[in-house]
Amino acid sequence: MSGEKLVVVEDEEHLAEVIADNLELEGYAVEVIGNGLQALERLRGEKPALVLLDVMLPGMDGFTICDTLRKEGRDMPILFLTARSGLDDRVRGLEIGGDDFLGKPFDLRELMLRVRAILKRSHWYNGPSPAGDVLALGASRIDFKRYVATVDGREIQLSQKETMILRCLAEKPGEVIARAEILDRVWGYDAFPTERTIDNFIVRLRRLLEPDPQSPRYIHTVRGTGYRLTP
Numbered sequence: 001m002s003g004e005k006l007v008v009v010e011d012e013e014h015l016a017e018v019i020a021d022n023l024e025l026e027g028y029a030v031e032v033i034g035n036g037l038q039a040l041e042r043l044r045g046e047k048p049a050l051v052l053l054d055v056m057l058p059g060m061d062g063f064t065i066c067d068t069l070r071k072e073g074r075d076m077p078i079l080f081l082t083a084r085s086g087l088d089d090r091v092r093g094l095e096i097g098g099d100d101f102l103g104k105p106f107d108l109r110e111l112m113l114r115v116r117a118i119l120k121r122s123h124w125y126n127g128p129s130p131a132g133d134v135l136a137l138g139a140s141r142i143d144f145k146r147y148v149a150t151v152d153g154r155e156i157q158l159s160q161k162e163t164m165i166l167r168c169l170a171e172k173p174g175e176v177i178a179r180a181e182i183l184d185r186v187w188g189y190d191a192f193p194t195e196r197t198i199d200n201f202i203v204r205l206r207r208l209l210e211p212d213p214q215s216p217r218y219i220h221t222v223r224g225t226g227y228r229l230t231p
Helices: 013-025 036-044 062-071 087-095 108-126 160-170 179-186 196-209
Strands: 005-009 029-033 050-054 078-082 100-103 134-137 140-143 148-151 154-157 176-178 219-222 226-229
Touching: 005 013, 005 036, 013 029, 013 108, 029 036, 036 062, 050 062, 050 108, 062 078, 062 087, 078 087, 078 108, 087 100, 087 196, 100 108, 108 179, 134 160, 148 196, 160 179, 160 196, 160 226, 176 179, 179 196, 179 226, 196 219
Parallel strands: 005 029, 005 050, 050 078, 078 100
Antiparallel strands: 134 140, 140 148, 148 154, 176 226, 219 226
């Protein structure tokens, strides 16, 4: 969507300039920040459409920035850019709340494709939903806009990914949603190394929302395929 604000947090000046120039050619408004601490303070004060975040930064590393923002309830999409593209780093970055992970060196065309894919997912989640803004599971309520579950009168903060998974299932109640579809909708299919990661999120959601997590009433596993939500 033309004119959207993107923030590039990258301390390699030449690379930051190349990325910013290409994003601006696509119609985005771009701000470049070269220091991790400065980036954290800036991002606490505004909500860009997307943050392109290097991991190795002076002042504060990108993982710490992302983790801090997520714990403070700030949900702007984050795309990690890093030379540290090993599996462990990918898993860590995405599990603390990153939306995608692109290893350096990268092709600018791939970067632009990933930017558009993340923004498309963000527009889906922030747009109107056939499931509405609140999902009822028995006596529990999940507020998709606030990332909050109300269970037994207590408010529990959910992660962005947890609420996105629930909304993905809630938009097709009673239907089987494949793990691959959940990955594509919530992370982007190439972003995460394994579909099994979704299972870990489902386990936590059941612990929070099911009266008996061992015998689920609402979130059902369809073996070999995916999940079905029965409100």
